[in-house]
Amino acid sequence: MASATGKLQQYKFDSAFYEDGAIVVHVTFVSKIPVFDTWRTDERLGAGAFGVVWRQKEITTGELRAVKTISKLQLNVRELEALVELQDRSDLFISLFGWYEDPHATHIAMEYIANGDLGRYIKENRAKSKADARAITQQILRGLVVLHEREICHRDLKPQNILIASVSPIHVKITDFGISKRAIDTSLRTNCGTIAYRAPELLGLLPRNLKPGRSYSNAVDLWALGVVVHEILTSEIPFLEPDRDTNMAMTDQFATCDDTPEVDMELLFQYCRDSALFPTKLLHTNGINNLWQDFVRSMMAVDPRDRPSAADALNSRCFTEHDLEMLRNQLGLLLSVEFRSAAITVILESKPGVLVAILHSFSGTTIQELHRKATDMEFLEVAWLVGGTGLEAYFKGDLSSLQLPPWYGRIDL
Numbered sequence: 442m443a444s445a446t447g448k449l450q451q452y453k454f455d456s457a458f459y460e461d462g463a464i465v466v467h468v469t470f471v472s473k474i475p476v477f478d479t480w481r482t483d484e485r486l487g488a489g490a491f492g493v494v495w496r497q498k499e500i501t502t503g504e505l506r507a508v509k510t511i512s513k514l515q516l517n518v519r520e521l522e523a524l525v526e527l528q529d530r531s532d533l534f535i536s537l538f539g540w541y542e543d544p545h546a547t548h549i550a551m552e553y554i555a556n557g558d559l560g561r562y563i564k565e566n567r568a569k570s571k572a573d574a575r576a577i578t579q580q581i582l583r584g585l586v587v588l589h590e591r592e593i594c595h596r597d598l599k600p601q602n603i604l605i606a607s608v609s610p611i612h613v614k615i616t617d618f619g620i621s622k623r624a625i626d627t628s629l630r631t632n633c634g635t636i637a638y639r640a641p642e643l644l645g646l647l648p649r650n651l652k653p654g655r656s657y658s659n660a661v662d663l664w665a666l667g668v669v670v671h672e673i674l675t676s677e678i679p680f681l682e683p684d685r686d687t688n689m690a691m692t693d694q695f696a697t698c699d700d701t702p703e704v705d706m707e708l709l710f711q712y713c714r715d716s717a718l719f720p721t722k723l724l725h726t727n728g729i730n731n732l733w734q735d736f737v738r739s740m741m742a743v744d745p746r747d748r749p750s751a752a753d754a755l756n757s758r759c760f761t762e763h764d765l766e767m768l769r770n771q772l773g774l775l776l777s778v779e780f781r782s783a784a785i786t787v788i789l790e791s792k793p794g795v796l797v798a799i800l801h802s803f804s805g806t807t808i809q810e811l812h813r814k815a816t817d818m819e820f821l822e823v824a825w826l827v828g829g830t831g832l833e834a835y836f837k838g839d840l841s842s843l844q845l846p847p848w849y850g851r852i853d854l
Contacts, residue, residue, distance in 0.1 A: 448525045449518075449540075454550070456541040465497075465541065465548075480506070491515050491619045496553060505553040506538060511619075516547050523593055523618035524549070533584040535604060535616040551616075556608055559669070560600035567676055573611040574673045574733070577603075579760060581666060584615045585751035589659045596620050598665035599638045600672060637678050637702045640664035641743055644706075646713040648743075660745035663754065667740025674733060675723040678702045679741065680709045713743050732759050 454467040467478045484496040492511035498504070511520075524537040538550040556562070559577070563570045570577075581603065588595055595602075595618065602617040640661040641647050671679045682703040711717035719741065724734050736759045742748045749757075 449521055452521075452525060452537060452539045454539045454541040456543075458543060462543065467539075467541070480508075482508070489617070489619070491517070497550075505555075507551045507553045509549040509551065510546050511549070512546055513542075517619055519621055520618045521547075521549065523621050524551075526591060526593070527587070530584075530587050533580065533587060533614060535614050554604045554606055554614070556605035558601050559603040559605060559613060559673075562605050562608075563600060563673060563676055570673050571727070574670065575759065576611050577613055577673060578666070578670050579755065580613050581615065581669070582751050582755050585659075585662055585666065586755070588615075588621075588662070589751055593618075593621055594659050595662050595665075597635060597638075598662050598669065599635050600669055603669070637704050638665040638668045640745065641709070641713045642745055644709075646710055648714055658745055659750075660748045663740050663748045663751065664745075666754075667737050667748075670733075670740065671724070671737050674729050674737075675727045677723055678704070679720055679723070679737070680704050680706075680712070715743075732757075 455469075457466045457468075458464070459466070463482050465480050465482075467480070469476050469478075479500045480497040481500055482495045482497050486494040486496050486507060488494070492509045492515070494507055494509045497506050497508050499506075521537075521540060524535070527534040528537060535554075536552040538552065540547060540549045542548065559570075581598075585595070585598075595615065597617060597620050598615070602615065604614045604616050606612040606614050636644070641664075643661055668678050671677070682705045708717060708720065712719060719738050721734055721738075724737065736754075736757050739747075739749055739757075740754065
């Protein structure tokens with residue numbers, strides 16, 4: 442694709458190497474004047490199947506970055522293409538600074554995240570990671586919505602590929618698109634990913650009546666997320682091989698696992714063939730409520746068609762009920778004379794779809810009554826923020842044409 446190639450070239454650094462590659466110098470031109478940035482490799486962060494990740498420091502500014510070095514024999518250009526494609530969503534994905542090459546390898550320069558990955562976070566902060574489950578899951582789901590809308594399947598979602606950008610408040614970013622694929626005018630066929638997080642269709646475990654041929658869908662990412670959420674809530678994967686030690690040796694970023702979790706394939710096979718129930722013992726013993734148990738089970742449905750899309754999963758009661766409780770606590774403020782600023786603040790800080798539903802459920806407030814409690818512009822701004830349509834008809838005096846988003850009327854109150 443010429444356009445993709447052109448975008449990649451825009452991110453390429455002109456570079457020179459010194460001290461056997463330990464130092465790299467990039468040159469850029471500002472008003473035809475050369476500007477040099479000199480980076481020294483100072484630490485190995487981790488290694489995976491397709492490359493080694495190093496930390497580099499700019500010798501003048503002290504700025505840090507992570508650089509993934511991949512042999513040209515193993516380079517998958519789709520990783521670079523995905524990083525370029527996702528640059529407009531640096532809130533959800535690792536940021537790409539640029540890339541450069543030498544005769545033997547390609548080097549991808551990315552933001553350095555010192556807090557490490559979700560795997561280490563779960564291991565070192567069990568209670569806090571469990572408390573952060575809702576926020577972490579929502580952020581990953583928002584990332585998957587973006588990926589899937591752009592026809593990108595990650596195919597290797599796991600805690601080691603989710604980085605902790607901030608601990609308080611918790612903020613995660615998805616990384617490592619080494620085996621991702623953009624399914625435009627093609628099918629997803631290659632069996633890949635880390636076994637503990639692979640969906641049944643990637644392991645050849647689907648019953649014959651469910652086998653989708655040689656291809657599969659983005660639903661494999663939802664299964665993997667189900668495993669990740671189970672791990673956040675219990676510190677273990679759901680189909681763990683009995684008596685298996687899952688301790689992992691972690692580094693700062695891009696962790697390496699000396700002992701990755703192994704799957705009890707017999708139990709997983711029985712579950713896929715409907716001769717065993719989903720294992721909920723760990724969820725029960727960790728005090729996980731029914732809403733979250735149902736959420737994990739839905740993500741890990743055997744039939745890929747029964748798994749929710751990432752967008753639908755964001756409307757799970759795990760998230761909406763939390764929003765309703767928060768909004769109930771603030772309802773008195775919402776109905777006060779400070780309606781406009783309070784409403785907009787709550788909308789921006791919580792799930793946008795819930796505001797009108799909670800107003801309606803709490804005191805029978807209809808959309809017309811909501812309108813009477815605010816000026817025209819206040820009402821329009823609130824209606825726009827919750828995703829209503831038909832606002833142009835409102836300007837013509839037809840309030841009945843104002844349509845609420847699809848979620849309205851379906852929230853379980």
